[in-house]
Amino acid sequence: MTAAEYRALVVKFRKSQLQLTAEGVNRLEEIFDAAVDSILEKIQAHGDESLSQVTLSALLESIQAELVNLRSDTVTALDAGMLSLAQNAADREAETAALLGEAADPRLAAASITHAELSSGKAMTVRFGRLARSAVERVAHKVFSDGLKLSDRLYNLDTEAKKVIGDTLIQGVAEQISARDLAKRLQGTLSAAGADNPRYKAMRIARTEINNAHREAHIQSTKDAEGNLKEYITGVGWRLSYSHKLADVCDIWASDDSGLGPGNYLPDDIPSEHPHGLCFTVTLLAALPDAKFPGKAPTPADVPESEGRYSARNGDPAAQRWMDQYGSNTNDDED
Numbered sequence: 001m002t003a004a005e006y007r008a009l010v011v012k013f014r015k016s017q018l019q020l021t022a023e024g025v026n027r028l029e030e031i032f033d034a035a036v037d038s039i040l041e042k043i044q045a046h047g048d049e050s051l052s053q054v055t056l057s058a059l060l061e062s063i064q065a066e067l068v069n070l071r072s073d074t075v076t077a078l079d080a081g082m083l084s085l086a087q088n089a090a091d092r093e094a095e096t097a098a099l100l101g102e103a104a105d106p107r108l109a110a111a112s113i114t115h116a117e118l119s120s121g122k123a124m125t126v127r128f129g130r131l132a133r134s135a136v137e138r139v140a141h142k143v144f145s146d147g148l149k150l151s152d153r154l155y156n157l158d159t160e161a162k163k164v165i166g167d168t169l170i171q172g173v174a175e176q177i178s179a180r181d182l183a184k185r186l187q188g189t190l191s192a193a194g195a196d197n198p199r200y201k202a203m204r205i206a207r208t209e210i211n212n213a214h215r216e217a218h219i220q221s222t223k224d225a226e227g228n229l230k231e232y233i234t235g236v237g238w239r240l241s242y243s244h245k246l247a248d249v250c251d252i253w254a255s256d257d258s259g260l261g262p263g264n265y266l267p268d269d270i271p272s273e274h275p276h277g278l279c280f281t282v283t284l285l286a287a288l289p290d291a292k293f294p295g296k297a298p299t300p301a302d303v304p305e306s307e308g309r310y311s312a313r314n315g316d317p318a319a320q321r322w323m324d325q326y327g328s329n330t331n332d333d334e335d
């Protein structure tokens with residue numbers, strides 16, 4: 001395999017990664033929007049009348065059933081999206097090994113198929129292997145820097161949605177506004193574009209954890225069954241997406257050099273948490289040490305000092321090295 005062939009392989013799987021990510025997030029958007037529409041229809045059915053306390057109680061009970069289905073469907077769809085992206089990473093590494101003439105890693109093979117069903121009856125088919133499932137489980141059980149696991153974040157989102165709906169309806173009853181106007185108010189509170197509301201938070205979780213599953217599967221795939229770096233691999237590279245617009249901690253990670261070259265790490269040292277992450281990782285091959293990968297050039301000098309300082313305080317060694325180099329050259333106030 002030549003460097004050009006390897007770059008073409010990386011580009012091919014990068015495109016499929018982006019497509020699968022979009023499909024996973026879109027599926028969750030559809031689930032969330034359908035649930036909101038159903039809730040609004042229940043409220044709008046009361047027309048121009050204001051809701052009584054008795055009506056409110058029955059309405060909240062009906063809405064609760066919708067929220068139960070929404071939570072179940074969100075978990076099901078998110079798991080399917082994470083599995084799809086994890087298998088995408090495994091497929092890329094299996095194809096890389098095959099082109100290099102390396103022995104096949106059976107953990108990478110998509111040997112299982114699951115048919116996940118939503119409350120609507122719609123089914124999703126996902127193919128995956130042992131390594132993909134293991135990667136998803138690791139992401140699900142990981143404790144992030146905020147002290148929460150994925151299940152905690154989903155629970156908090158569910159609790160917030162219930163509170164938003166309950167508070168909005170109770171306030172509407174107190175104001176004696178019409179059910180129709182109340183539905184309009186609730187729609188904005190739940191899912192208005194550009195607002196930090198439950199819909200935005202749900203999609204942020206989806207996009208972040210789907211990409212985390214891809215990255216985790218990639219990291220695991222660079223190791224053998226005993227956890228050692230495979231002989232034909234020298235490390236993992238962090239690369240910026242072409243869609244990466246503003247300099248942030250990703251620029252630090254893509255430029256940091258701890259001995260393997262800018263943006264290159266051993267598997268256990270690769271950064272792993274970044275909300276709304278668009279960047280990606282690549283495998284560094286011993287046979288192609290000078291291979292170039294797609295991606296935007298990092299601009300570490302443009303990263304706000306407050307962001308680098310925050311990451312350094314949370315134990316990120318790359319950010320600490322960045323602070324040592326750039327911290328005195330910026331004028332951000334202490335946070």
